[in-house]
Amino acid sequence: MKSNPPQARKAVQLLANHSLWIIVLMLSGITMLHYLTPQIRVLSPQVETFLSRHAVERIIFILPIAGATLAFGQAGGLVTLTLTVLIMLPRVLFLSPYPLDALIETAATAIVGYLVVWMIEIQENEKRLRQKAVEKLAAVNAIALTIGQSLDLDEILSKALDGILNDMEVCGPNPGGAIFLLNWEDQSLSLRIQQLSPEWAQDAENIVRTHLADLLAHPGQVIVGDRNNLAHSPECPPPPGKERNGKKTYGKSGLWAGEPRVPDDQSFRSRVPADWEEWAPYVVVPLVARDRLLGAMLLGLQPIFEPQDSQLLASIGSQVGVAVENARLYENLRFYVREITRAQENERQRIAQELHDETIQTLVAISRRLEALTTGEDQIPAPVIGALERLQNLTSSAVAGIRRFVQDLRPSVLDHLGLTAALGSLVDDLVEKEGIDARLVLRGETKRLQPEEELALFRIVQEALNNVRRHSGASQATVELDFRSDSAIHIAIRDNGRGFPIPERINDLMARGRLGLVGMRERARNLGGTLSVQSGIGQGTTVLVDLPLQR
Numbered sequence: 001m002k003s004n005p006p007q008a009r010k011a012v013q014l015l016a017n018h019s020l021w022i023i024v025l026m027l028s029g030i031t032m033l034h035y036l037t038p039q040i041r042v043l044s045p046q047v048e049t050f051l052s053r054h055a056v057e058r059i060i061f062i063l064p065i066a067g068a069t070l071a072f073g074q075a076g077g078l079v080t081l082t083l084t085v086l087i088m089l090p091r092v093l094f095l096s097p098y099p100l101d102a103l104i105e106t107a108a109t110a111i112v113g114y115l116v117v118w119m120i121e122i123q124e125n126e127k128r129l130r131q132k133a134v135e136k137l138a139a140v141n142a143i144a145l146t147i148g149q150s151l152d153l154d155e156i157l158s159k160a161l162d163g164i165l166n167d168m169e170v171c172g173p174n175p176g177g178a179i180f181l182l183n184w185e186d187q188s189l190s191l192r193i194q195q196l197s198p199e200w201a202q203d204a205e206n207i208v209r210t211h212l213a214d215l216l217a218h219p220g221q222v223i224v225g226d227r228n229n230l231a232h233s234p235e236c237p238p239p240p241g242k243e244r245n246g247k248k249t250y251g252k253s254g255l256w257a258g259e260p261r262v263p264d265d266q267s268f269r270s271r272v273p274a275d276w277e278e279w280a281p282y283v284v285v286p287l288v289a290r291d292r293l294l295g296a297m298l299l300g301l302q303p304i305f306e307p308q309d310s311q312l313l314a315s316i317g318s319q320v321g322v323a324v325e326n327a328r329l330y331e332n333l334r335f336y337v338r339e340i341t342r343a344q345e346n347e348r349q350r351i352a353q354e355l356h357d358e359t360i361q362t363l364v365a366i367s368r369r370l371e372a373l374t375t376g377e378d379q380i381p382a383p384v385i386g387a388l389e390r391l392q393n394l395t396s397s398a399v400a401g402i403r404r405f406v407q408d409l410r411p412s413v414l415d416h417l418g419l420t421a422a423l424g425s426l427v428d429d430l431v432e433k434e435g436i437d438a439r440l441v442l443r444g445e446t447k448r449l450q451p452e453e454e455l456a457l458f459r460i461v462q463e464a465l466n467n468v469r470r471h472s473g474a475s476q477a478t479v480e481l482d483f484r485s486d487s488a489i490h491i492a493i494r495d496n497g498r499g500f501p502i503p504e505r506i507n508d509l510m511a512r513g514r515l516g517l518v519g520m521r522e523r524a525r526n527l528g529g530t531l532s533v534q535s536g537i538g539q540g541t542t543v544l545v546d547l548p549l550q551r
Helices: 005-015 018-036 045-052 055-060 062-095 099-147 153-167 198-210 212-217 265-271 274-278 307-375 382-409 412-417 419-434 451-472 506-512 515-526
Strands: 177-183 188-195 223-226 281-289 292-300 437-444 476-485 488-495 530-535 541-548
Touching: 018 055, 018 062, 055 062, 055 099, 062 099, 099 153, 099 307, 153 177, 153 188, 153 292, 153 307, 177 198, 188 198, 188 292, 198 212, 198 281, 198 292, 212 292, 281 307, 292 307, 307 382, 307 515, 412 419, 412 451, 419 437, 419 451, 419 476, 451 476, 451 488, 451 515, 451 541, 515 530, 515 541
Parallel strands: 437 476
Antiparallel strands: 177 188, 177 292, 223 281, 281 292, 476 488, 488 541, 530 541
C-alpha cells in the first residue's frame, strides 16, 4: 500500500528534525543508566540507599519529556511520557528488589511528567495567544495606516478590503469580500468594492440588506450567518447534519471549527468534509463613524472564528467608517471648491463681457469723438486742442489697460481658438513684457479639448508663468504641451530660476503663503488629474501636470 504523500513528507521532516535525535539520545542514555548500573554503589550509606532504588534515573526521565513538549508540543510530550513509563516498567516488574517502592516512584514520575507537559503546554498556548494578538494588532495597524494615507473613497475601500483579506487571512469555502455604502435618504445600498465569486456576488446585496435593520439598531455589532439560511442570528445554531465523529464541531458562534485554518485554498478544500460546500458562512461588519452606520462589509468566513475576531473586525469596521466619513467630507469640500471655481469663472466671464461690450465701447466712442474734435474744421484754440489730445491719449491708454484686464479675466482667444493659441499668447506676453526667453513646445496631434479642461489647464499655466515672472528671477522658461493620446495630456512648465525647497506635503505650501500652487493642484485634481512640483535652491522649478481627457 502506497503511503500518503503528505504523511511521507511529514515523516521526512520529522526525521530531519535535530530535536528528535537529541531526545532519542537522552532517552537512550538515561535508559542505559537505569538498567546497566549496579544495584549497590560504593557511596556514603545515606546516598547509597537512595541511589540503589534508581530514583535518580526515574527523576531524570522528566528532562526528555520536557524537551519533547517544547520541541513537538503536547502530543510529543505525551508520547515521550508514555515511552518513559514503558521503559521503567520492566525494572519495576522484574528487576527491582523494591517493587512497591519502584512502582510508586514510577507513578510519581509519570504524574510529575504529565504536570510538566501540562504546564509547558499552557505556557506555550499563552505565548501563541500573545503572538496571535500581536499579529492581529499589527494587521489592524497596517490596515489603519494604509487607509489613512488616502482621502479617495474608492482607494480607501479597496485598500481596506485587500488588507483584511490578505493580512487577516480571511479564508473559507468561498473567500472574498465586498463593501456596501448606505444612503441615509432612501436606505439604499450601493456596491463600491467587491472581490466575490459570481454566485456570491448575486446574493451579496440581499445578504447585507437582510441584516440592515439589525445593523441600524446595533451599529457596532458584527453579524455572523450562513448564505443558505439568512435568518441566522449572531449566535447562529449549526446547520443541520453537520456532525463529525458523532460530535458537534461548532463553537458558540455556530461556526465549524473541526479543522485548523489553512490559508491555501486547495489544501483547505482537501481537508474539509465533503458536504462543506453546502454551508456558506459569512460575516457582516458594520462601517460606523460617531455611532452612525455608513455601510457594511461582507466577508467570506475563515473556518475558525473566535469572539476576539469579532471584536477585531468591529474595530476595523470603525476605522474604515471614520476613513469613509473623512473621505466624504473631503469629497464635499472638493465639490464646493469646484462650484466656487465654476462660479468664479462665470463671474469673470460676465465681468469681462460687460467691460468689453459696455465700458470699452464707451471709451472707444469717447476717444473717437475727441479725435474728431481735434481734427475737425471747427475753430478751436490751440491750448484746448492740446488738452483734448492729452485726454484722448488717456482714454486710449485706459482702453488698452481694460483690454489687458479683460484678457486676464477671460481670454477670448481661449474660447475662439483653443488652448494651444491661448498658451502661445501667454508665452508671447512673457517675452514682450518681461524679456524672458520663453517658448512653447508642442508634441502630438493638436486638438481642442472640453471647455472645462481647456480653462483649467490655461489657469494652471497662467499661474505658473506668473510665478516665473514674479518670484523666480529666471531668464528662460519653457511650456511643453504633449497630446500623448486621445485620453491624456501632459504639460510641463520649466524655468531656470532660483527655485525653492519643496515641503513633504504640497498642502504645507499654504502655511508659506504659496496659495497659487495649492490652487493649481486643486484645479488639476478637480478634473481627475495630478500636479507635481520639482524644485530646489538654485535648481529652477518644474511644474508637471497630467490630465485624463473626457471623451
